[in-house]
Amino acid sequence: AQTVTQSQPEMSVQEAETVTLSCTYDTSESDYYLFWYKQPPSRQMILVIRQEAYKQQNATENRFSVNFQKAAKSFSLKISDSQLGDAAMYFCAYIRGNKLVFGAGTILRVKS
Amino acid sequence: GAVVSQHPSWVICKSGTSVKIECRSLDFQATTMFWYRQFPKQSLMLMATSNEGSKATYEQGVEKDKFLINHASLTLSTLTVTSAHPEDSSFYICSARGGTSGRALNFYEQYFGPGTRLTVT
Numbered sequence: 001a002q003t004v005t006q007s008q009p010e011m012s013v014q015e016a017e018t019v020t021l022s023c024t025y026d027t028s029e030s031d032y033y034l035f036w037y038k039q040p041p042s043r044q045m046i047l048v049i050r051q052e053a054y055k056q057q058n059a060t061e062n063r064f065s066v067n068f069q070k071a072a073k074s075f076s077l078k079i080s081d082s083q084l085g086d087a088a089m090y091f092c093a094y095i096r097g098n099k100l101v102f103g104a105g106t107i108l109r110v111k112s
Numbered sequence: 113g114a115v116v117s118q119h120p121s122w123v124i125c126k127s128g129t130s131v132k133i134e135c136r137s138l139d140f141q142a143t144t145m146f147w148y149r150q151f152p153k154q155s156l157m158l159m160a161t162s163n164e165g166s167k168a169t170y171e172q173g174v175e176k177d178k179f180l181i182n183h184a185s186l187t188l189s190t191l192t193v194t195s196a197h198p199e200d201s202s203f204y205i206c207s208a209r210g211g212t213s214g215r216a217l218n219f220y221e222q223y224f225g226p227g228t229r230l231t232v233t
Contacts, residue, residue, distance in 0.1 A: 033220045035221075037224075043150075043205075043227050044224065044226050044227070045156075045224035046224075047221065098146075098209075099146075099158060099161070100158070100207075100222055102155045102156050104154070104155050105154070107153070
């Protein structure tokens with residue numbers, strides 16, 4: 001079975017600080033895609049960053065970057081210079097073929 | 113970017129009635145659309161996958177006769193909750209994955225609608 005595990009139900013970070021959200025996944029495939037989605041209070045799902053498994057280089061999008069460890073099946077998200085607008089629920093997701101498999105989510109609180 | 117809309121954004125209906133939720137891809141053709149259900153502070157649960165012009169594929173445990181899905185065109189999918197009951201109250205989200213419409217899209221990427229909050233009284 002394909003599973004995605006987010007071991008941190010909630011995280012807090014001070015504004016302007018850095019926070020890392022953890023994600024591990026389980027797959028027997030060699031080629032796949034990984035995503036981090038953000039769901040703010042509006043509940044609109046927003047794609048934060050994606051990683052293609054065949055690429056060894058870690059993806060980055062402005063203040064967001066990932067630490068992709070393929071052998072360890074780990075895909076953590078680092079948010080630098082945290083802003084109040086980063087407060088949301090973050091979902092790690094794995095995709096192969098048609099379906100997205102989501103982790104349970106991590107609620108991120110940003111303190112001013 | 114690719115935009116997906118849902119209508120209505122929220123709906124209240126009485127127990128025993130049916131309610132239809134629409135999902136539209138506004139600027140691209142969606143070959144595949146997905147329907148999710150989400151309870152408060154929980155993850156998204158995939159209910160079904162629909163491809164234009166064919167029957168939807170339901171996930172295990174999802175009642176196909178209760179949650180009717182129609183993907184009539186490359187830009188529209190509908191979810192009808194039949195004979196709704198209070199336990200069907202939830203947040204329903206659709207997403208779409210598609211080909212090109214004026215610009216290239218990552219085939220594997222899903223674009224999400226804003227969701228529909230259903231309350232059954």
